[in-house]
Amino acid sequence: MVLFVTPKALLAGNNERKSSVITAIVTVLTLFATSFAVSDAFGQEQVSEFTVIEGEEIKSNPVAQQILQKIEESKRIMAEMLAGKPVLTEQQKLVEEQRRIVKERLEADLKRMDKDYESYTPRNSFAKFVSSVDPNFHDLYWDQFNYMDEKIKIARIAKQLALADSATYEEAQAEYIKYASLTRVEMVKLVQDLNVKHGFADQRMQNIFDEYGKLVRYENDKDEAVCYGCEYVDADALLAKANPDSAESTITFVSAEIKKNADVKIESPRDATVKRLEDKLDSLSEQLASDSDPKAQQELVKSIERIVSLLDRLKKLE
DSSP, X not given: OOOOOOHHHHHHHHHHXXXXXXXXXXXXXXXXXXXXXXXXXXXXXXXXXXOOOXXXXXXXOHHHHHHHHHHHHXXXXXXXXXXXXXXXXXXXXXXXXXXXXXHHHHHHHHHHHHHHXXXXXXXXXXXXXXXXXXXXXXXXXXXXXXXXXXXXXXXXXXXXXXXXXXOOHHHHHHHHHHHHOOOHHHHHHHHHHHHXXXXXXXXXXXXXXXXXXXXXXXXXXXXXXXXXXXXXXXXXXXXXXXXXXXXXXXXXXXXXXXXXXXXXXXXXXXXXXXXHHHHHHHHHHHHXXXXXXXXXXXXXXXXHHHHHHHHHHHHTOO
């Protein structure tokens, strides 16, 4: 069966649908408005039931105290976050506290060990040795010890810098030996200068010996050998005492009265090392300016950086 509907009737039908939609929208909006109004009224009613706690009552109220603690904790966490500090959990705090306790115990054990083995340190051991010799030689011995002690400090710094520069242990140990060693020539010169400084030798007599601490050798001592130091000694008086027919014929010991010479300056290992490194630095800088090979330049730059680091540490060495 086919129904024919006029345009007017179709229009009327559309109007009825529009009216129904509008009615539904208005109903929904009304329900939303009603629900908000009820919720607001309920909220106002709930607020009116809150109990206000003030004054001394806060201290005796456990719930209020818990709330205040939470507020203070929140403030602390916020302050640490703003300051860029990490916020630690309770477990992390426990770990940090245990680390602090272990560190304190370790430091206490180290102090106890230092006290127990204090007499075995190099300086104290040497002091025990020096106390057993003639007091007139104490200053001489301590100058020797301090000289070598400074060389050891320099050697340790060189070794540390080598290790920090990715050197192997053998390479770092080689650096240590290089700066801690003392050649025979250096040792002889040091002993000569210290003897003159502390009044155990005369500079004129010391000049007679060569750099190895030896007198000049002659093939024919009888004809060529000189009388060392004769210009400082009354040979006739000595011969008269040594003559068997002389009434003064006795065996005597001749000694010159030499006083301490404070003007004698012993170059410290640090000053000598700094001077040597500065000369080396100048030489490397000249090579870097004249060398055009990139690989060689890189090696020169590394060497210069190592020397600069060592110089910086040595100048701060006490």
